[in-house]
Amino acid sequence: MSEGMDDKQQRSRRPGGRSARVGAAVHQAVTDLVGERGYSGFTVSEVAARAGVADTTVYRRWGSLEELLADVTLTRLNTRSPMPDTGSLAGDLHTYAAQVAREITGPDGLTVLRLTVALSGTGEQGLRARDDFLADRARRLQSMLDRARDRGEQPLDALTFLDHVMAPMYIRVLFDVGPLTAEYVDGLVDRLLAGPPRAVTEPGITEPKR
Missing domain, CATH: 1.10.10.60 (Homeodomain-like)
Incomplete structure (x- = not known):
């Protein structure tokens, strides 16, 4: 040549x-x-x-700076670990929770979490980016839960997993209120599998009488 x-x-x-x-x-x-x-x-x-x-x-x-921040956030989030397929619901949930814990406690984990939260304040483009990401994550998580249902295991919905496993981990990291040890993360999943508290969805919730 x-x-x-x-x-x-x-x-x-x-x-x-x-x-x-x-x-x-x-x-x-x-x-x-x-x-x-x-x-x-x-x-x-x-x-x-x-x-x-x-x-x-x-x-x-x-x-703009807002569009750049949205692009950085989505790029970082969308390169995270794939959804596990261990052959059992317990194995999948434990593996996925451990992956998330490693990601959000890694070198850029807290920064990415803060950027994700900040997407809500970056205008319409940021809101679309945030909603698209959340919808994609929900679909991927639900696909893992659907596999468990197809195997005949006890069904579980994605929101319940987010409420009882993901949210406590995010709170700990964002507010620095405790370490994400393997024992803590496994405990969240174990308590969920044992039977999560029933969510209150009825409107008109009032404070208890004093």
Whole structure:
């Protein structure tokens, strides 16, 4: 193959390679800045400077800081561990809960959780992104629970799992109220499998009489 053809092929590959590098650098810059300063504690210019790119590059690709934050959050969340298929409901739930615990206590776990919560305040685009992600996670979780039902195991709905396993883990990490030990995470799943408390869904709940 000629040297000219090699040069042409290299030039044709550069845009995609550079685009991926720019995207990764900008995403990492956002993650680092959120970890250091919290959500909305920085500007596009600071993200660009941290990533080593021009402001115009960020605006051209993402349009605004809000859209960039949504993209970072969804990218991080959608690259998480796949839904397990161990052959039993107990095995699936224990494995999945342990995966989530590792993810949210990892190097960027708290930052990603904060970004996920912050999507609600980033306008219509952020709300759509948040809702799309939640719907996708619910479908994936329900598919795991449906497999258990098809095997003849006791049915369980996705919201019950979220209420009794996921929510306590998120609260512990977001508010730093306790470690996510393996024993704690397994205990959440074990109590759910033993029979979760019945949810109160009726309207008009009042405080108990004093």
